[in-house]
Amino acid sequence: MTAAACAGSLAAFNQLVELHQQGVFNVCLRMLGSTTAAEDATQETFFAAYRSVKGFKGGSFRAWMLRIAANQCYDQMRGRQRHPTDWLDEDAPFADPDPQPDAVVLSAEVVKTLEAAILKLPPEQRLCVLLVDVQGLDYDEASRAMEVSLGTVKSRLSRARARLRELLPEDLRLKSGG
Amino acid sequence: MGDKKLEHVSDLLSPYLDDQVTIAERQAVEGHVRECPQCRLQLDELRNLTAALGSLPARPAPRSFVIGPRAIKPAALSGTPGGLLRAVSSIAASLLFVALSVNLAVRGLPRQAAAISVFRSSEIRPQAAAASGPPLAAARAASSGAPAAAAQPAAASARAVGVGPGTNTPAPAAPAAEPAPPAIGAGTGASPPAASTGAAFSPSIDWPVLATELGLLAIALVAAAYSVRWWRR
Numbered sequence: 429m430t431a432a433a434c435a436g437s438l439a440a441f442n443q444l445v446e447l448h449q450q451g452v453f454n455v456c457l458r459m460l461g462s463t464t465a466a467e468d469a470t471q472e473t474f475f476a477a478y479r480s481v482k483g484f485k486g487g488s489f490r491a492w493m494l495r496i497a498a499n500q501c502y503d504q505m506r507g508r509q510r511h512p513t514d515w516l517d518e519d520a521p522f523a524d525p526d527p528q529p530d531a532v533v534l535s536a537e538v539v540k541t542l543e544a545a546i547l548k549l550p551p552e553q554r555l556c557v558l559l560v561d562v563q564g565l566d567y568d569e570a571s572r573a574m575e576v577s578l579g580t581v582k583s584r585l586s587r588a589r590a591r592l593r594e595l596l597p598e599d600l601r602l603k604s605g606g
Numbered sequence: 607m608g609d610k611k612l613e614h615v616s617d618l619l620s621p622y623l624d625d626q627v628t629i630a631e632r633q634a635v636e637g638h639v640r641e642c643p644q645c646r647l648q649l650d651e652l653r654n655l656t657a658a659l660g661s662l663p664a665r666p667a668p669r670s671f672v673i674g675p676r677a678i679k680p681a682a683l684s685g686t687p688g689g690l691l692r693a694v695s696s697i698a699a700s701l702l703f704v705a706l707s708v709n710l711a712v713r714g715l716p717r718q719a720a721a722i723s724v725f726r727s728s729e730i731r732p733q734a735a736a737a738s739g740p741p742l743a744a745a746r747a748a749s750s751g752a753p754a755a756a757a758q759p760a761a762a763s764a765r766a767v768g769v770g771p772g773t774n775t776p777a778p779a780a781p782a783a784e785p786a787p788p789a790i791g792a793g794t795g796a797s798p799p800a801a802s803t804g805a806a807f808s809p810s811i812d813w814p815v816l817a818t819e820l821g822l823l824a825i826a827l828v829a830a831a832y833s834v835r836w837w838r839r
């Protein structure tokens with residue numbers, strides 16, 4: 429599918445869009461803190477990806493796509509001087525969570541608190557947490573998506589988690605995980 | 607928590623959770639955590655934090671981001687947005703040329719003198735107008751010194767070709783009293799030369815109309831270019 433998309437097939441590329449659009453949108457949403465901005469960034473990501481898909485050199489397509497998404501988010505932040513203070517619309521519905529055996533069911537309150545805390549991180553740390561902890565990329569994918577070394581991923585993630593822990597109310601730190 | 611001394615293993619806890627430590631580091635963390643309640647608490651909290659982050663429910667995409675063929679076709683046609691704009695500007699140039707030609711042709715048909723004076727700007731002498739168009743009613747009327755007769759056909763023909771009400775052609779009711787601005791400067795005497803000057807000027811007064819038309823056309827083209835750009839998205 430990736431090969432067909434790289435060969436220029438729009439239908440094949442759109443299959444990849446359908447596969448990745450939720451992940452890309454969620455990274456953009458939690459990077460930017462605005463549904464509208466996230467929608468723009470997501471659409472621009474796939475346009476940009478389609479334009480440059482012939483230059484995809486293999487490896488993790490998800491990491492490659494998320495690198496474009498991250499750059500779109502940085503562009504949005506620079507261009508609009510958007511401060512992610514306006515948080516997600518209250519009525520934005522949640523998708524059904526993927527049925528993971530070890531998944532923890534979080535209360536809406538905890539979800540909100542976590543998302544707000546993520547938005548308070550510096551953008552690079554925010555991206556790192558979103559890619560590794562939320563989207564589940566491994567360090568190698570994250571280093572490609574962020575265009576930094578593995579060591580930088582490691583230290584950035586460490587700082588991001590420590591900061592996030594400080595940002596959370598004390599009573600949530602232990603029970604948030606269940 | 608703010609007590610992160612070197613002997614603590616705070617910096618190793620995050621990579622330890624991800625299994626990104628050496629064997630020696632792993633042993634150091636596990637040995638230390640057994641003895642240090644502070645680092646143990648920190649590790650527990652980090653573990654809970656990463657578990658919670660991994661369980662954040664995904665927000666559904668608000669719509670499909672599948673790329674429609676119409677979104678990429680214009681790009682394929684013109685290559686770049688610059689190419690598209692170049693194409694639009696050449697179309698704009700052609701349209702402007704056509705508009706100009708049509709304008710001149712339509713206005714030139716009833717009175718050749720009008721077309722001539724458009725080309726020669728406003729500096730046509732009354733004598734020249736008389737000499738150039740003896741068979742034409744407008745030119746004859748102008749040279750014969752009948753201002754009302756001269757102005758009225760001009761106004762009529764201007765309206766007949768569909769020029770907007772903005773034309774500065776003197777109103778038929780009082781043609782001699784309100785000729786072109788230079789005639790006002792010359793006085794209200796309404797002498798034959800002044801009247802014929804007004805008649806010769808009336809085509810040149812069409813320039814603002816032309817400019818307005820061209821301006822409107824340019825605006826329309828810019829709007830078209832932008833809507834095409836928007837449509838591509």
Ligand SMILES: [Zn+2]
Pocket residue numbers: 613614615638642644645646
């Ligand atoms: Zn310790």
